[in-house]
Amino acid sequence: MLHEQRGKDVEAEILKLKVELLCRGARLGTKIDRGRKVGAGPAGGRCIILPGGSCVNTPLWGDFVKESKLVLIKRGDEWGLLKGDNLEAEVELVPYPRFYSQKTSDGVPMWKVALLHGKDCLATTVYQKCVYWDTGKKCKFCGIELSLNADKTIAIKKPKQFCEVVEAAVEEGVCGHITLTTGTTASRDRGAKLLAEVVGEVKAYKEIPVHVQLEPPKNSRYLELLAENGADTIGIHVESFDQRVLKEVCPGKVKTEIEKYFEAWRHSVELFGEGQVSSFIIAGLGEDDESILKGSEELARIGVIPYLVPLRPIIGTEFENRWPPSPLRMIRLYEGIANILIRYGLDPRKSKAGCVRCGGCSALSEAFAQHHH
Ligand code: SF4
Incomplete structure (x- = not known):
C-alpha cells in the first residue's frame, strides 16, 4: 500500500x-x-x-x-x-467548501458562480456560452452549455458577483489561486474583455494569482489587456496537433489556423514569462503519439507547457460513450513530455496559477518529479 x-x-x-x-x-x-x-x-x-x-x-x-x-x-x-x-x-x-451554501448579494447561490477545483483553485467559466454551439460546430468533447441548460450555473459571471465568491473562499482559507475560462465569443476579443474585467476586479480586492484561458483573440492587443489587468498565467488550448482529428472533433475551433496559436503563444510568453503559458492537449481523440510528442516539443521550445490530459467523456456530449486512452499509453506520453520539459528547462511545478499549478487533470507534474532528479 x-x-x-x-x-x-x-x-x-x-x-x-x-x-x-x-x-x-x-x-x-x-x-x-x-x-x-x-x-x-x-x-x-x-x-x-x-x-x-x-x-x-x-x-x-x-x-x-x-x-x-x-x-x-x-x-x-x-x-x-x-x-x-x-x-x-x-x-x-477534498470536502465541499462552506461557501457553496452562501449567496451573492444579488441572490445567486455561490456554487453557481464558481467552484472549488483541486485542492485550492477557485474556478469559473465567466461566459458560459460558445459561438460554436450556435453554429452547430461545437467541440464534441465539450459540455460548456450543458450545465447552463441544467440550471447549474449562470451565463455571465459579473465581476462583482465573482469577487464576492472570491472573498468568501479566501475567508474560508480555500482560495490559493484562480482559474478563469470562457466560451468563445463571436467578437474579436474571443472573450478577453470580460476575462480582463474579472481579473481587474479580483486584483483590486487582493493579490491572488489568476490564470485565464481563451482562444487566440483576433488582435494581440487583447492578450496585452489581460496582462495589464494583472493575469499571471494564460492557457491557449490547441486541444490536438493532428489537423485531421481537429477537423473532425472541433469543427469550429479548427478554423483558427495553427499559426495563429503559435503567434498567440509566443506573444503570451513575452507577456507572462516562460513556463507561465500553457496549452491543453487531449489524448484519445484519434491522434497518434507522435503528433502529441512533436507538438509538445514545439511548445516547450517556445516556453509553453504542454498540459496533456486524457479525454474525459462527459455525459450529454457526443463523446459520452467514448473511452479515455489506456493508462499505459498515458504514462508513456507523460514520461516523454517530462523528458522534453527537462531538456528545455521548463518546470510545471513553478506555474503560478491555474490548471498547471492545480494539476488535478494531468499527471504531468508527477511524471516530471519522477524524472527530474
Ligand atoms: S487542472 Fe482540472 S481541476 Fe484543476 S483547475 Fe484545471 S480544470 Fe480544474
Whole structure:
C-alpha cells in the first residue's frame, strides 16, 4: 500500500495510480455526492488527494468508469482505494467548501458562480456560452452549455458577483489561486474583455494569482489587456496537433489556423514569462503519439507547457460513450513530455496559477518529479 514516504519507487507508484484514476476513474463502494456531472473542462468527478499530496480530478460518472478496477471506499472516517481485496492507497476527498451554501448579494447561490477545483483553485467559466454551439460546430468533447441548460450555473459571471465568491473562499482559507475560462465569443476579443474585467476586479480586492484561458483573440492587443489587468498565467488550448482529428472533433475551433496559436503563444510568453503559458492537449481523440510528442516539443521550445490530459467523456456530449486512452499509453506520453520539459528547462511545478499549478487533470507534474532528479 502507498503511504507518505517518498522515494523513486513510491513516486512511480503514485504516477501509475494517478494515471489509472484519470483514465479509468473509480467506482463507488460508498454512497457519496458525486460532484458536478457536466460543465466546461473535465467535469464529472471529485477531487481525491493521494498519499504525498497529489490531487486527482477523478471521474466517477460515465460508462467507462463501470469497468474501473479501482473502488473508492469509506471505512469509518477514512477513505481508501481498493483493487480487488487489496487496499491500494489511503486517500482524502477534498470536502465541499462552506461557501457553496452562501449567496451573492444579488441572490445567486455561490456554487453557481464558481467552484472549488483541486485542492485550492477557485474556478469559473465567466461566459458560459460558445459561438460554436450556435453554429452547430461545437467541440464534441465539450459540455460548456450543458450545465447552463441544467440550471447549474449562470451565463455571465459579473465581476462583482465573482469577487464576492472570491472573498468568501479566501475567508474560508480555500482560495490559493484562480482559474478563469470562457466560451468563445463571436467578437474579436474571443472573450478577453470580460476575462480582463474579472481579473481587474479580483486584483483590486487582493493579490491572488489568476490564470485565464481563451482562444487566440483576433488582435494581440487583447492578450496585452489581460496582462495589464494583472493575469499571471494564460492557457491557449490547441486541444490536438493532428489537423485531421481537429477537423473532425472541433469543427469550429479548427478554423483558427495553427499559426495563429503559435503567434498567440509566443506573444503570451513575452507577456507572462516562460513556463507561465500553457496549452491543453487531449489524448484519445484519434491522434497518434507522435503528433502529441512533436507538438509538445514545439511548445516547450517556445516556453509553453504542454498540459496533456486524457479525454474525459462527459455525459450529454457526443463523446459520452467514448473511452479515455489506456493508462499505459498515458504514462508513456507523460514520461516523454517530462523528458522534453527537462531538456528545455521548463518546470510545471513553478506555474503560478491555474490548471498547471492545480494539476488535478494531468499527471504531468508527477511524471516530471519522477524524472527530474
Ligand atoms: S487542472 Fe484545471 S480544470 Fe482540472 S481541476 Fe484543476 S483547475 Fe480544474
